[in-house]
Amino acid sequence: LEHSDKQVRMLDRFSNKSTSGTLHLTATHLIFVESNAAVTTILHHHIASVEKLSLTTNGCPLVIQCRNFRVVHFVVQKERDCHDIYSSLLRLLRPVSYEELYAFSYNPKQNDQQREEGWQLIDLGAEFERMGVPCDQWQLTDVNRDYKICDTYPRDLYVPITASKPIIVGSSKFRSKGRFPVLTYFYQEKKAAVCRCSQPLSGFSARCLEDESMLQAISKANHNSRFVYVMDTRPKLNAMANRAAGKGYENEDNYSNIRFQFVGIENIHVMRSSLQKLLEVVGSRSLSASDYLLGLESSGWLRHVKAVVDAAICLTKAVTVEGASVLVHCSDGWDRTAQVCSLGALLMDPYYRTIKGFMVLIEKDWISFGHKFADRCDQLDGDPKEVSPVFTQFLDCVWQLTEQFPQAFEFSEWLLLQIHEHVHSCQYGNLLANNQRQREELKDRTHSLWAFLLSEQQNYVNPAYCPGHAETHPVLEPSTLPCHFKFWRNMYLQFDRSMHPRQSILKNVLTLKENNRQLEDTVKELEAVSNLSCLPVCLLVCLSLHSRSLFHSLILAMSLSVCLLVLILSHYLTLLFSFWVSWSLSHGLCLNVSASCSVSLSLSVSVQKFFNLKALFAREICLITCQNQNSQKYKI
């Protein structure tokens, strides 16, 4: 299988530039080493398709499309080599069992205990406790301990205290795939709950008393509101069509205490083709501004992204403003429901806007509640109709929010991109398989993504993050003006460097911040020193100015040595400076004096400069946030 080919050129898809180098094929990666030693590494799992184009005079072109939106265009000089690579890749492309995935061969040099600890970093039981559950109205149920009621749900589920086992069992039988209403987020301030489930098997007229009591129980658990909102995230037409297949939606007449409403997010097939169209548009060469905008519009991607954000805003308003509980569902309750519930929680709870919190959120709403990562992300050779960029779309929605609230999120877009990368890389066990039950078997032999990301979390820090923002704005109210929804270039054109800003602020700001922190520390130390050492330093300086004789110098040397001892103990830089000044003064070394003065002067100037920078930067950020808040105010 090991294969390398020396005479390969890689073409840039937007310009006529190309680089030549060597192409290596290993068991897990395709590696292209340019002549200037730059390396492009492509994991086999990332490859969505390989295409061999017809032979040209330069060689045999090979186009590789990746799931992380990388498109590489190789030209291999000899056709036979090209064919070899092509057929090897084809064989590698379609793993049929989990054991073939990279996660099982990936070894980050950890022992079993470290691996085990990595898995324990995120604990959903603790997360529900943080929300204030179990409480007097909500309890942990063990009905699904053995995945008997619903095999796509996690073992631990939280239900209203009044929902007895028969009610749960009855309700689950009336819901598609047994996914009955359970708690996913608890808004402690108003005791309002966000619950999720799948569509009811109502058909045209069927009803289920247990399911009705289940909703009754959810309603009763919240004293703030007399009714529960039921958000069907599908377009009405789709929901009605489902009735013919014995599924459908809740009839308001049968459920005495609900307010039913459709939100209109399209299904996985629409999303798949929408993103496909988007990629075609932005991937075309010599694109005009008009074609770009028309393409963006006709792909509908931004419209879909906005629909999801709109639904999350609607959910957030119901919970935080009205204090009502909301039940969210779509068809099976693992795609649109996951999107809306998690995005809503992100808007409601500042904890989810931290790095760890965001991982918890994904663990809870996506991983544990059974978003079908394996099917949606095409991890194993399966039905192409099951593939859909639902999770990518969720990350896109989160990115839109980070753009609107630059201070509110602890993480930068690189965390989102990294997570996206690993949804497809199959390198870690978290995002493999379709549900918790399948995953449990895989956990023993794979590593946790969260442990890896947390270990290098300084790479994902958003420099503009302001922890105080959470206190002033616990609930985010994003603008829904369409001009605030943008094309996420860093995601969909991530690997096309010619498209990106030629300079990055991020690195610069991070360095500045670090410098700033160090300088602040120095300033604090200096202040502490100046308070302590003012008197002795003054004395010493006076003394040394008047002492020119040998005798005095001796005394001075003695006192100096005493003070140096103090210095070594306390590491005070300025003290050294002052001593140096006094010493050189006493020996009439004017040169040294001026040198030390200029050093300390330049130090103070640089301190000043960094403070100015900091103030300026803070103002910029302030402007951005203020912009967002204000546009919100005005709209209301």
Add this chain to the structure above:
Amino acid sequence: MEFSEHIKTANVEDVVLRRPFYQPTKGTLCVTGHHLIFSNRGGDSARPFLLLLRNIDAIEKSVENLPSVSSGTITLKCKDLCVLQLDIPGMEECLNIASSIESLSSLETVSEMYPFFYRPPFLSLQDQWGLSSTEQHYAQMKEIHDGWRVSQVNRDYSVSPSYPPAVIVPHSIDDETLVKAARFRQGGRFPVLCYYHRETGTVIMRSSQPLSGANRKRCREDELLLQAVIDGSELGYIIDTRSSQQAQQARMTGGGFESKSCYRGWKRLHRQLEKGKVLQESLIKLVEACGDQSHSVDRWLSKLENSKWLSHVQTALSTAGLVAECVERDGHSVLVHGSEGTDTSLLVSSLAQLILDPDSRTLAGFLGLLEREWVQAGHPFQQRCAHSAYSHVRLRHEAPVFVLLLDCVWQLARQFPLAMGFSEPLLLRLAKEVYASDYGTFLCNSDQERCVTGVKERTHCLFQSLLRANERQHYSNPLYERTELAIWPSIQPPSLQWTCAFSPIQWPFDMC
């Protein structure tokens, strides 16, 4: 003062002012010769709200006259795209105020405009007006002193009414030749130097179209002038900012282009940049799209596309990139012109300089560039910026070429966030000042007019004011790191961004 005859009602009490980002407030409205003054009686905000009447682009009024209530509402749509609303008790007062605003905001006499009355304590009329003159600019560029000279041929504005008194031209060309060459160019705008590229020793020049006309007239002196520019090197590029079709058509009306046979060594390239009415309509559509309240992404995108604004940005940047490429990569001199040479030529030449020249990317350098390439070079600000996107007045000469420049600069700054010494608030401030200002910088259409009306003696200069210490701090880019390299922008549409700055509710942020 004659303003008083326009003011029928000077003061109205209990007026409610509604503006974006603020709670509606009740207070006293006062109309003066140049301002609307709104002061809050509560006294909690010490500063009254001041609006330059010149800033008002369109005014809409509606009155209600019932026995019980008699009141009116005036909606003021400003040139800086801000929209304000005044609820005025009393129908008559409302109508009076509205008519005062209407007549006062459309006064066209330059010497009666506010900059002639504005006397801030921190500036003195004795200060130099403007940052630098052509002579000073020339003196700074030591390396061009051999090949180029300052010509005072236009000292009395007789050769070209829209040029400044002094221009930089090749050493070997005497004033007499310049006068003759000027007769062959529209508006007398003969080719002059605007940028010298040290590394390659090549230049960017600009001019207006040659008046070759239908029977392909020639002008020896004009040809000599251009020949002198590429003396020694074999090739120069003429970037015509019209399509070749438009250039052909221009011959019918006496204009034209440099034919290959007459101008040896010059290669002509055409890049069509829109201007005038098309550009103004584009801005109007863009602002309308930004103000769309339907909250539909599809509608927004199709309206944005329909406005063609991003296309104009893309073309402007790519043409400027082409000029910069000719100069830096190929090492050939470039002459840029369109028809009049006062709009798109300036846009392209100043963007190309930003791409190439690190000095023009500092705060002072950028303002200097604007002064040289726009104010002194005779961009007709008064005509181009008479009205903005809301006005119902029939278009004559309006065109937001300068606003387009600012957008292009913003795109550059977005792609090179560390390379620019100035920040976004400066661009927003300039976009506001160009339409209505306390300063005289953007008054009039040319240097000549500015001299005649006494702008330079009796008003203050905006650029001077922006370079004062505390303003400078506000408009500097805190992340600025000078780079000596050219900054090549990506002009792929996904690299361009739309700004919400054109949206009426985003705009007033520069006021913070």
